[in-house]
Amino acid sequence: MRRWISKNLIKIYAFLAFVYLFIPIAYTMAFSFNDAGKSNLTWRGFTFKNWQNPCGAPEVCSALGNSLKIGFIATLIATILGTMIAFALGRHRFKGRSTVNLLIFLPMATPEIVLGASLLAMFLNLGINPGFWPTVIAHVMFCISFVVVTVKARIASLDPKLEEAAMDLYASEVETFRRVTFPLVMPGIFGAALLAFSLSFDDFIITNFNSGTLTTFPKFVYVSSARGIPAQANVIGSLMFLLALGIVLAGQLVSSRKNRV
Amino acid sequence: MAFVAAVAKRSSTVRGIKRPSTPYLLLIPGLLWLCLFFIYPLINLASTSTQTPSESGEIGSYVQTFRFANYIDAFSGAREQFTRSIIYALIATLLALAISYPLAYAIAFKSGKWKNLLLVLVVAPFFTSFLLRTIAWKQILGNEGPVVTVLRGLHIIGPQTGLTASAFAVVTGMTYNFLPFMTLPLYASLERIDPRTLEAAGDLYANAITTFRKVTFPLSLPGVVAGTLLTFIPAAGDYINATLLGNPKTKMVGNVIESRFFEIVDYPTAAALSFMLMAAILILVAVYVRRSGTDELV
Known part of the structure; x- marks a missing residue:
């Protein structure tokens, strides 16, 4: 027995770490079935009614709608801009590379509160009221860097022989890019977009500074935490979790199929 | 898991000069x-x-x-919260490293065909909202939650003692919330180690501990550096955990900046504090990166 434990120590540890990782998720999901009433902090009984009526609590779904809208627009812009930068860095030689790399790295090394506060100060100086579009602008700004590093890593991992082969077969530069390079980089771009969306959807600090009176989903949870979060928020949190897990697992399945062929 | 690669990898192939204006x-x-x-x-x-x-x-x-005296005033007004932010963030970073390293090691070397699935499971908890996770910790550590019940049952803590609204709860929340930023870079650097180098160490009569100390750990150092930085930076600027899980005596510099901005409308102090936080982080990062001898960050 002791031998078995010492031999599998690392696996036991990893198992415990997974338990630790999932306890809060189990709580969030369990309390989506709580017959909560006003405060969802203590267990009062099992019910399906929160799941049958996820928009039942006032403002939950309008907050969710705002978060989705901001997330989609910000993801679209950040993915396009970030992918362009990633191609410039990964496929071209030019002056000022290190400056560009620094400019990409800095937003990731800056605490969110500094990003949020500095943008709000600028908007206020310019006489622009915080709200929907300032929030979108802010989200694009902090997502770009993450898109660049993700797509750049994918470009760097490509085998240059594939493109050389295309050129050898008399494909022009544009054709090579369109039919070989871009399709190969596509999974990286898709991953970057997912990452950008989840960063945008879950952001609280920067959003709190720049959204004014607009309520997003994280802001809704924060504001209502003082007087009790409705169980519907847990329903939406659980749904997002299952949806994201589904997308990622499906992606893994597709890529492992492709690798087998 | 493109992000995994993104954190630890660095583009090495820069090829082909096409039209010189294209990159711009x-x-x-x-x-x-x-x-x-x-x-x-x-x-x-x-x-x-x-x-x-x-x-x-x-x-x-x-x-x-x-x-420029604004900076001195701002600092002397928030010295306590400033120090607290750095200390809490350091403790949370070390705890995250202690939890993540064995986990990343197990996934990289012991998981076989389950590797990708386990990697997804490491990130999966973070698909729910950051705030809902933090609230869940409030429930777990709450007076009716399992932790307090067990500890009270074992008479480790008194019947009146609670765990929420404390520095302990704040650091617990911070450790949990920034964990993937630690695990993923660690995994990425461990995964790149050729298992044969570990076998070679064994062949040369190194025991498991020596192998780890002299081979595995030094080779995983870029991941350790990247992970600690990616955890420390957001942790030092965070104020959500301090607000939801703490009490007035656990306020961090983020809380001060926020209240200066919104409640007191004192923009200069908020701005000065923001810059000092950024400067403190950049200095710590620079010293740390230099001492650990890796500049592989982006």
Whole structure:
């Protein structure tokens, strides 16, 4: 027995770490079935009614709608801009590379509160009221860097022989890019977009500074935490979790199929 | 898991000179965005940090007087919260490292065909909202939660002692919330180690501990550096865990910046504190990266 434990120590540890990782998720999901009433902090009984009526609590779904809208627009812009930068860095030689790399790295090394506060100060100086579009602008700004590093890593991992082969077969530069390079980089771009969306959807600090009176989903949870979060928020949190897990697992399945062929 | 690779990998193949203007055309839109909405606001914030209230006395109206003493005033007013932010963030980073390293090691070397699935499971908890996770910790550590019940049952803590609204709860929340930033870079650097180097160490009569100390750990150092930085930076600037899980005595510098901005409308102090937080982080990062001898960050 002791031998078995010492031999599998690392696996036991990893198992415990997974338990630790999932306890809060189990709580969030369990309390989506709580017959909560006003405060969802203590267990009062099992019910399906929160799941049958996820928009039942006032403002939950309008907050969710705002978060989705901001997330989609910000993801679209950040993915396009970030992918362009990633191609410039990964496929071209030019002056000022290190400056560009620094400019990409800095937003990731800056605490969110500094990003949020500095943008709000600028908007206020310019006489622009915080709200929907300032929030979108802010989200694009902090997502770009993450898109660049993700797509750049994918470009760097490509085998240059594939493109050389295309050129050898008399494909022009544009054709090579369109039919070989871009399709190969596509999974990286898709991953970057997912990452950008989840960063945008879950952001609280920067959003709190720049959204004014607009309520997003994280802001809704924060504001209502003082007087009790409705169980519907847990329903939406659980749904997002299952949806994201589904997308990622499906992606893994597709890529492992492709690798087998 | 492109992000995994992104954190630890560095582009090595820069090939092909095409039209010399192409890279600039690709760069301009994105960099313009970053200059307008990242660099310019920072410059603007720097200018705000030395302003003083205007003579009209209107709330929120400030004029530039280049008063650098604002920084001294801001720091002496928030010294406690500043120190606390750095200490909490350091403890949370070390705890995250202690939890993540064996986990990343197990996934990289012991998981076989389950590797990808386990990697997804490491990130999966973070698909729910950051705030809902933090609230869940409030319930777990709450007086009716399992932790307090067990500890009270075992008479480790008294029947009146609770765990929430404490520094312990804040650090617990921070450790949990920033964990993937630690695990993923660690995994990425461990996964790149050729298992044969570990076998070679064994063949040369190194025992398991020596192998780890002399081979595995040094080879995983880039991951350790990247992971600790990616955890420490957001942890030091965080104020959500301190607000939801703490008490007035666990306030962090983020809480002060936020309340200066929104409640007191004291933009210069908020700006000065923001810059000091950024400077403190950049200095710590620079010293740390130099001492650990890796500049592989982006």
